[in-house]
Amino acid sequence: MKEIALHILDIAQNSVNAGAGEISIEVWKNEKDNRTGFRVRDNGKGMDLETLNRLNDPFFTTGNKKTGLGIPLLRQHAEAAGGILHVESEINKGTLIRAEFELDHLDRQPMGDVLSTLISLLRAYPEREWLFSYQVNDREYSFNTRDIKTELDGLPVSHPRVIRFIRDMLQENMDALSK
Amino acid sequence: MGKVKTLDDLRKLKDELKSKTSLRDKSEHPESMVQIKVAMATCCIASGSRETINYLADELEKRNIEAVVTQTGCMGYCYAEPTIEVTLPGKEPIIFGYVDEKKADEIIEKYIRNGELVEGIIPMNYKNIEDTTK
Numbered sequence: 001m002k003e004i005a006l007h008i009l010d011i012a013q014n015s016v017n018a019g020a021g022e023i024s025i026e027v028w029k030n031e032k033d034n035r036t037g038f039r040v041r042d043n044g045k046g047m048d049l050e051t052l053n054r055l056n057d058p059f060f061t062t063g064n065k066k067t068g069l070g071i072p073l074l075r076q077h078a079e080a081a082g083g084i085l086h087v088e089s090e091i092n093k094g095t096l097i098r099a100e101f102e103l104d105h106l107d108r109q110p111m112g113d114v115l116s117t118l119i120s121l122l123r124a125y126p127e128r129e130w131l132f133s134y135q136v137n138d139r140e141y142s143f144n145t146r147d148i149k150t151e152l153d154g155l156p157v158s159h160p161r162v163i164r165f166i167r168d169m170l171q172e173n174m175d176a177l178s179k
Numbered sequence: 180m181g182k183v184k185t186l187d188d189l190r191k192l193k194d195e196l197k198s199k200t201s202l203r204d205k206s207e208h209p210e211s212m213v214q215i216k217v218a219m220a221t222c223c224i225a226s227g228s229r230e231t232i233n234y235l236a237d238e239l240e241k242r243n244i245e246a247v248v249t250q251t252g253c254m255g256y257c258y259a260e261p262t263i264e265v266t267l268p269g270k271e272p273i274i275f276g277y278v279d280e281k282k283a284d285e286i287i288e289k290y291i292r293n294g295e296l297v298e299g300i301i302p303m304n305y306k307n308i309e310d311t312t313k
């Protein structure tokens with residue numbers, strides 16, 4: 001993966017596959033602590049102990065193919081950049097995955113295009129509820145599709161004009177935080 | 180510097196869109212629209228499927244083609260990722276491989292618009308991951 005933002009997309013995809021109706025994505029950068037990272041939390045079907053124990057095995061998957069690379073790859077990248085991967089899961093309740101990286105580590109991938117990741121998820125899964133929080137040092141911007149849907153009053157979130165609006169709104173607010 | 184968009188602006192957009200279209204009717208009949216699925220497992224994402232899905236959705240809108248673009252898991256043609264499945268109304272689904280932005284553009288112009296075949300079609304059930312790894 002060339003970007004951390006692509007890992008976010010991949011980990012959120014696991015949540016979708018777990019049948020989650022609500023998926024929350026937090027992304028942060030903290031210069032004082034020299035940390036950056038993300039957290040994905042879902043209310044999907046969760047994992048049993050056996051699954052949790054095998055998460056680092058790239059040949060373990062419950063999907064329809066031969067490999068389960070997402071989590072092992074993320075762990076490898078986080079640890080190579082002075083960070084950690086934390087996984088918590090409870091069956092029938094949900095899963096939380098947090099990846100942290102050292103901000104100024106030479107081997108850290110760039111954060112990349114978080115917005116493109118979010119937009120691709122909204123486009124593909126407009127019926128789920130997405131919560132998004134973006135934190136730069138001690139400032140935060142947050143967004144959730146419930147508020148959007150209330151405003152839209154039945155108009156689909158995936159409507160191209162609505163997607164474009166959300167993209168602009170997120171972009172402007174995220175830029176404002178980074179200033 | 181312009182003002183940052185808020186939910187109030189979204190309400191205005193909604194009023195504008197609602198007053199002039201029958202969007203809801205259309206989304207209730209997806210079989211009458213072009214349907215595209217983009218494979219989005221880990222390896223697909225690493226090979227560029229996020230750019231493919233966003234490009235397709237943006238370009239179809241710009242070119243006024245009504246389509247439903249969604250994601251799917253690994254379709255078994257990992258050697259040719261990014262892969263997409265395109266279903267034209269009333270036709271059988273077709274899978275295309277190596278769909279970067281250039282290929283996506285060609286698929287829109289030739290196959291979606293005119294029903295012409297383009298290079299990169301993967302014969303279904305011909306060489307999928309099951310056959311190649313067993």
Ligand SMILES: Nc1ncnc2c1ncn2[C@@H]1O[C@H](COP(=O)(O)OP(=O)(O)OP(=O)(O)O)[C@@H](O)[C@H]1O
Binds near residue numbers: 061063094095
């Ligand atoms: N959020 C989640 N909720 C429930 N189960 C999960 C979740 N994330 C991962 N899993 C389980 O862990 C397994 C391994 O996940 P991982 O992302 O490493 O591979 P994968 O999703 O199976 O395949 P790939 O990521 O290569 O497309 C999954 O198949 C699934 O069973």
Ligand code: FES
Binds near residue numbers: 065218258
């Ligand atoms: S993992 Fe991408 S098509 Fe199979």
Ligand SMILES: [Mg+2]
Binds near residue numbers: 011014
């Ligand atoms: Mg995965």
